[in-house]
Amino acid sequence: MSHTPDLPERYVCESCHAVYAGTVVDSDGETHEFAAPDQCAACGSTAFVPIEQYIYDMKA
Secondary structure, three states: OOOOOOOOOEEEEOOOOOEEEOEEEEEOOOOEEEEOOOOOOOOOOOOEEEHHHOOOOOOO
16 A cells, blocks of 8 residues: 655635645654644735635625
8 A cells, every 4th residue: 555645734824815835843653733834924924724714705
């Protein structure tokens, strides 16, 4: 059976909507725990939401 790599969790900046791959903060060798960046490199915001919870209203 071949190894399937973990895909990093993705986070969206709530201010400018830039998307980031999470940083590994914990690993047991088989699975990884990810965290959002401390600060957005594009706008400086510290507010992030997991991409699964990101809602973008195209009408806005």
